[in-house]
Amino acid sequence: MFIKKAMTSKVISIDIETEIIKAHEIMTKNNIRHLPVLDKDNKVIGMVTDRDIRSAMPFNLSKKEKQNIKFKAKDIMTENPYTISSLATIQDALLLIQKNKIGGLPVVDENNKLKGIVSVRDLLSSFINVLGIGEPGTLLGLVLEEKIGQLKKIVDVITEFKISMGSVLVARYQEENKRVVFIYLLTNNVIPLKKKLKVMGYTLIDPISWYI
Amino acid sequence: MKKTGFLFDKRFMLHKTSSFHPEIPKRLSAIYQGIEQSGLIPELFLIKGEKAELKWIETVHDKNYIKNFKDACFKSKETFQSPDNQICTDSYETALLAVGGIIKTIDLIMQNNINNAFCAVRPPGHHAEKAKAIGFCYFNNIAIAAKYLQIKWNIKNIGIIDFDVHHGNGTQNIFERDPTVFYYSIHEHPSFAFPGTGREFEYGEEKGYGFTLNSPVLPGQGDSKYMELIKNDMVPGFERFKPEIILVSTGFDAHMDDEMSDIMLSTKCFSWIMEQIIKIADKYSNSRLVSILEGGYCLKRLPELAKNHVSIMINCAKDRIKDKV
Structure with a gap:
């Protein structure tokens, strides 16, 4: 099966100037764990995960103290993250994710423009389908x-x-x-x-x- | 002394399947013979099937689904929605008779004419969803019974216990968002057995979270595991919920001689399970209990299992009288 069938197409993304408190809010509100960081041409230049945010934001801060954290996406993002093509296969994604110990991959076209995102959760759904247990x-x-x-x-x-x-x-x-x-x-x-x-x-x- | 009700009707055998199908009319004759040959018939309040009004079927199933099922039967189709669901011209009418018979049984219980009852009906029901026939089931008999109790008799809290070896996906699905129906099922683990649902982490959804409880059992684990889970899961679950009436999806297919499963329960364990269920009904539900037949395919074992099932229900009524004296 191709990534195109397994990926989530409606992706929420941020830019390098997005403050991490805002990124955190977006993740919580939408129940997601990965935010691709895009430049003005919609090209993927980074990835921010919930783990990156947790590492940058000590857990014992009050709400007010959290508001004072002025880190931006560019300060904590993984630059040039692993990406995958929509014409790659689920097997490709599984191996890439396993090898690099990551939780999700932005799906890009030949110009590195964002087309979707494929996470471990999406791959699990595909596996449930393959096993026929639905x-x-x-x-x-x-x-x-x-x-x-x-x-x-x-x-x-x-x-x-x-x-x-x-x-x-x-x-x-x-x-x-x-x-x-x-x-x-x-x-x-x-x-x-x-x-x-x-x-x-x-x-x-x-x-x-x-x-x- | 109030008798135990026994819903049985030869017309339940009019729903016919092919020779390769396990859900066959002979199951019911085996059950009847077991009860009759043990001399239990005079001790029972006999109830016949009667056609249910469509409005009660519609409390659970979509109108279109009901119509499609009716059409498939009347057009003499051989199956409905899946090759598993074999039908004949009489299947729809038989399913209506079964539901109507159960409704009549409930009325008898609620009018205090009988204490409890065993409904030996076909076709079975617990796999049937709102608009989907699954695993030989067309109308979800027990779900319709629960809705009827709530609407007609204003019963608020209903407990359903399902000890068929297969998980009652249909019943769970129908009530998983409903906190007024507590559904408990013990069954063979869904990674091995049909229908592949009823995992330990399925607790219900939204408002109904916590009102579904599943005890999946691995193949071959037999009596000891069932007894442990019934003591540790089922009994405390119903102690918390305090049902006003208990409905039981009775399946005899976890038996060691039933080829439908690998659970390996003994005949004795089936009796023990029923005794535990009766205790809960006595404690919380004013002894009101309706047992409705689901699976059980070993024709050699069904007579004995059904006889034991019914005797326990009769004897519990007798014991209660003794206790009062």
Whole structure:
């Protein structure tokens, strides 16, 4: 999936002269944690996070004392922050975020102009979508031999029972040459499918022994 | 002595599904046989189904949704909204009969004719949302029952206990913003079982925050975990809420012989759960309790489980008389 589909398009931004008390207010009011800093051409020149603000604003100050803090965005922002293109993929964003230990990325066009923002929260929503768990379903765990065509046989049986799949995850199993497959089935009616798979000789995994 | 009500009607078996479907009419015959063969029928106040007025269904479901469901049945469609929801020409009428029967049961309780009742109805209801049929459910029977109690009988605080092995997403969804209905569910963990909701951190929304409580249980954890959670979550929850009546979504599908789940409850544990629920009803709800059938698919076990369920309700009424004497 591309970033364009996962990003938030309506982005609230600030300029370098914005006072941090104001930036803090904007974040609290809008329940956001990242504010891209733009120049007059809408180009991204910095990023201010809630953490930057907390670091610049001691927690024990009174409201009045906070008003006296005259730091501006330019004093605390990360200059030339990591950015990502709207045509990059979610995988790109995940790896970039993980590698650089950041919480969000401004999405920019080829001229570095702001197009959106993608945060860890947006990526989580995408993951919920990929896992299919936003829809009612049942998890089925199976042990398969690591041979070409194994999954096809399973999918054929699922299709025979007219069941839709929300997601399929494949993981290593403790025994060599075996894989465990978790299929999220969009149904409550798994009994006939399980019976058929058992008759075909497949091992359904005990979820608890797998997880513990 | 007031009897325990038993809502049962052969017409509830007119809603038919295919041979690969677990929610079949035979479930009800198994339940009836279990109760009849134990000689319990003379001790019960027998109630038949009757067609509910649409206005009561509309307290929960959108008019368009109801119409679409009716049309799908009358046009002899095989499914409604999802391949899981198999229907036949009679499904709509059967669903109306079930709701009407439950409404009649509530009237009998509120008029003091019976203490408590078991409603052996089909189709089940707790997955059905306002405009969505899910997991074999079309009309949310228990949600309509709660609305009826509030509107017709002016009951303010209603407690719902759902021990079907699947979370009652529909019931939760309908009442999650409503502080007058406390919904408690114990079920197989949503990462493993249908429908994928009912996580520990779902407490309700807005004004209803704190009036939804979920106890998800990991597969295979069986009796001891259920007993622990019922003692530590359910009982204190209802002690705080003090419901004026208790409605129960009764599902027998957490049983160790039911292939629908991996929870592995024993027959004995089902009885223990029901005893705890009755204690709450006795303490806070003037013993008023309506149990409504949801799931439970093991035809071999259903007779015994239903018989035990109903005997506990009957015996509690007897015990109360003894206590007074």
